[in-house]
Amino acid sequence: MGKVVVCDHPLIQHKLTIIRDKNTITKDFRDLVGEVATLMAYEITRDLPLAKTTIETPVAKMESSVLSGRMIGLVPILRAGLGMVDGILKLIPSAKVGHIGLQRDEETLQPVEYYLNLPTDAQERLLIVIDPMLATGGSAIAALSALKARGCRHLKLMCLIAAPEGVEALQAAHPDVDLYVAAVDERLNERGYIVPGLGDAGDRLFGTK
Numbered sequence: 001m002g003k004v005v006v007c008d009h010p011l012i013q014h015k016l017t018i019i020r021d022k023n024t025i026t027k028d029f030r031d032l033v034g035e036v037a038t039l040m041a042y043e044i045t046r047d048l049p050l051a052k053t054t055i056e057t058p059v060a061k062m063e064s065s066v067l068s069g070r071m072i073g074l075v076p077i078l079r080a081g082l083g084m085v086d087g088i089l090k091l092i093p094s095a096k097v098g099h100i101g102l103q104r105d106e107e108t109l110q111p112v113e114y115y116l117n118l119p120t121d122a123q124e125r126l127l128i129v130i131d132p133m134l135a136t137g138g139s140a141i142a143a144l145s146a147l148k149a150r151g152c153r154h155l156k157l158m159c160l161i162a163a164p165e166g167v168e169a170l171q172a173a174h175p176d177v178d179l180y181v182a183a184v185d186e187r188l189n190e191r192g193y194i195v196p197g198l199g200d201a202g203d204r205l206f207g208t209k
């Protein structure tokens with residue numbers, strides 16, 4: 001079963017409180033989502049493998065550590081996942097970025113895929129799928145399935161807030177994928193929104209509606 005890692009660092013939790021607040025304006029919401037993404041990137045990369053290399057400091061030769069594992073790719077789920085990309089790139093500037101467009105049909109709550117564009121070597125990379133909200137889990141599950149259908153096997157998922165229903169659905173559909181979240185909330189409401197959540201992540205990021 002995939003791990004569920006709740007990133008409970010005090011800075012993440014403090015910023016998440018401001019993000020959730022309905023009085024937070026679009027600019028602050030966007031900035032804080034980016035900042036939390038940077039902090040979560042620190043957690044999601046904690047187990048990256050290292051190798052030794054020899055360098056020379058101004059004082060002496062030494063064996064020192066460098067990253068040695070797979071190259072990384074980020075795959076934001078459009079639109080709201082875009083709000084976390086720049087924050088992660090601050091820590092992993094060499095990551096390539098693919099995009100997957102999924103829109104939740106608000107009647108059926110089913111995700112509909114409208115766009116997919118991946119780095120040519122996506123199969124070789126560790127791909128971090130990004131979406132602020134894991135509600136029913138439908139969008140994230142569809143994104144991960146679309147990546148697996150194209151041969152991608154090394155996958156992690158980063159979200160800001162998850163509903164327990166989404167976590168359960170994710171683990172049933174993709175037991176090989178670890179989930180990193182800042183919070184797991186109480187439940188979904190009858191419209192498929194996370195309670196208490198933060199509202200509609202895409203609309204709050206981009207100032208729509």
Ligand code: PRP
Pocket residue numbers: 077078079080081102103104105109111131132133134135136137138139140166192201202203
């Ligand atoms: C939101 C959110 C997730 C999805 C989560 O996107 O950003 O992608 O809903 O819900 P689920 O877990 O039930 O699938 P939305 O479809 O509203 O599109 P948007 O990002 O373009 O606003």
Ligand code: URA
Pocket residue numbers: 133135192193194195197198199200201202
């Ligand atoms: N999508 C959102 O943006 N927010 C929710 O609470 C659920 C789905």
